[in-house]
Amino acid sequence: MVTYAQLWQADPGAWRAAGAAWSRLADAVGQRAAALGAVAGRVTDGWQGAAGSAAGDHVRRLRAPLDAARSAFVETDQVLSGLAAALVRARGMLAAAVSSAGPAHVEIDRSGRTAPDVTVTGIDRAAALRAADRVGAGIADALHAASAADRAAATHLDRLAAAAAAGWPTTPPRFRPPLGARPDAVRRWWAGLSETERRWLVVHQPAYVGRLHGVPVAARDQANRSLLAGQRAALVRERAEAVRTAMPRHGAVSASHRLVGLMSGIDAVDARLRAETGERAYLLSLVAEDDGRVVLAVGDPDRADNVLTYVPGMTASLGAVRDDLSRVEAVAARAAALDPSQRTAAVLWLDYDAPSFLDEAMFTAKAQAAGPALHDFAEGLRATHEGPPAQQTVLGHSYGSLTVGTTVRTTGLAADDLVFVGSPGVGVDHATDLGRPATDIWSSTAPNDPIAYLAPGWREPLTRFRDPFDTGPYEHLWFGRNPTDPSFGAQVFDGDAHGHSGYWRTDNDALTDIARIALGPEHQSEVS
Incomplete structure (x- = not known):
């Protein structure tokens, strides 16, 4: 059991740094594995015949233990970073309990025991006794949370060490469900595999594991991280080839620009994955195409x-992607500040072809095409979650709100609450048309967000906006009734005047309200 003094003295940052050190080691091992793969290719290309093939196969076999070690090191980072995050929450719980002691006239000794202040007498003392029990219960909850996290981390590391001592996985599973299989069926299949079989899949088929809804987040993260360097290297080669073979043509310049953008995005994702402070990031998918x-x-x-x-x-x-990453970061940080006792994860879901230009954003095709993927992702989160079900919230911004609304109507969406911000309409005229109680649907549009003055229908030019100080936002927008209009029926929260992209600014009350909604019913009553 973690003691009161130990929890006060615990340094979550040290555990986070230890995890990051294992992550750096994983990167170094991954580079060595990639170099061996390149050597194997050169051996095969330059040495023909049976002997050359055998030599290439031998070099490739040398890579397998390195790939397995890399995956194990990433898993170690996950465990240690998870422990750090749990200690941050436990310390937050402890601090909240201790801060409530003074106003309640409760004293806490060095071991964490509570008692009424000695100066309190009479009826006030009875109240202080009850307060002491409450403060003591809060301290006990914090210590139990820290102890459970400590035991879980130790058990996981012991299991990982035992797996490494037993040798690297060499046996594949006999059956693998196809991509697109139902997430709950995938989860049952994964749970039925041996630990050795799971590790084999992560090491030898990372592209498959990384995209399979129903596989736990930790395994998908291990798999996708192992692919990142290769994806960027492929883009570098593709750009060099495009420049070499077709530089005079405009198409080559356009292709080169696109490839540079993709590389920049991978670099931004990689930088967040390597971050050594704050909540650890988990990579659930990355596709470097289009x-x-x-x-x-x-x-x-x-x-x-x-x-x-x-x-x-x-x-x-x-x-x-940088701006979108900063937005999920802001929500996670604000939720943690509002309630450090709860674990809140924020996910950037950009697994669809979002409109690039206005002529694409005028139509629902992109939103409709995204529906099955968003549905499967949300179902996958439900299937792999550990313990009691999480409070699931899905937030759509701008055209993303149409994507969310369309998904809810066409395929269904596993979410407890829906949030629409800066919306051009969500495809329906009333909240209940989404097939769920209006109390589960939230909306906000800043008073100076031009999306609220976007003329509906084909008779109004897309570029026509009204003066915000005229008669207010349109009741009907491009894709249906304005979800912030009272007649839509959603719960509306304030969006300060920071324009179309300012909802996540740290000085915007909308960010706090989004975090409160994500935290669930206990905090939703405080939404402004």
């Missing part, structure tokens, strides 16, 4: 009490 797609979580959704999934809108792409 405009690029990425799914990244701040905090582990499988172990969180609350999960907010953010769906961005027009112009969202891998190359422009």
Whole structure:
């Protein structure tokens, strides 16, 4: 059992730094593994015949233990970073309990025992005794949380050490469900595999594991991280080839620009994955094709009490991912500040082809195409979550709100609450048309967000906006009734005057309200 003094003295940052050190080691091992793969290719290319093939196969076999070690090191980072996050929460719980002691006339000794202040007498003393019990219970909850996290981390590390001592996995599972299989069926299949079989899949088929809904977040993160360097290297080679073979042509310049954008996006994702402070990030998907797609979580959704999934809108792409990453970071940080006792994960879900230009954003096709993928992702989060179900919130911004609304109507969406911010309409005229209580639907649009003055229908030019000080926002927008209009029926919260992209600014009350919604019913009553 972690003691009162030990928890006060605990340094979560040291555990986070230890995890980051294992992550750096994983990167170094990954580089060595990639170098061996390149050597194997050169051996095969330059040495023909049976002997050359055998030599190439031998070099490739040397890579397998390095790939397995890299995965184990990433897993170690996950465990230690998870312990750090748990200690941050436990210390927050402890601080909250201790801070309530003074006003309640409760004293706390060095071991964490509580008692009424000696100066309190009579009826006030009876109240102080009850307060002492409450403060003591809060301290006990914090110590239990820290102790449970400590035991879980130790058990996981022991299991990982035993797996390494037993040798690297060499046996594949006999059956693998196809991509697109039902997440709950995938979860049952994964749970039925041996630990050795799971590790084999992560090491030898990372592209498959990383995209399979129903596989736990930790395994998907291990798999996708192992692919990142290779994806960037492939883009570098593709750009060099495009420049070499077709530089005079405009198409080559355009292709080169796109590839540079994708590389920039991968660099931004990689930088967040390497961050050594704050909540650890988990990479659930990255596709470096077309405009690029990425799914990244701040905090582990499988172990969180609350999960907010953010769906961005027009112009969202891998190359422009930095702003979207900062938004999920802001929500996770604000939720942690509001309630440190709860674990809140925030997910950037950019696994669809968002509109790049206005002529694409005028239509619902992009939103409709995204529906099945968003549905499967949300179902996957439900299937892999550990313990009691998490509070699941899905937030759509701008065109992303249409994507969320369309998904709810066409395929269904596993979410307890829906949030629409800066919305051009969500495809329906009333909150109840989304098939759920209006109390579960929230909306906000800043008074100076031009999206609220976007003329509806084809008879009004897309570029026509009204003076915000004229008669207020339109009741009907491009894709249906304005979800902040009283007649829509949603719960409306304030969006300060920071324009179309300012909802996540730290000085915007909308950010606090979004975090309160994500934290669930206990905090939703405080939404302004």
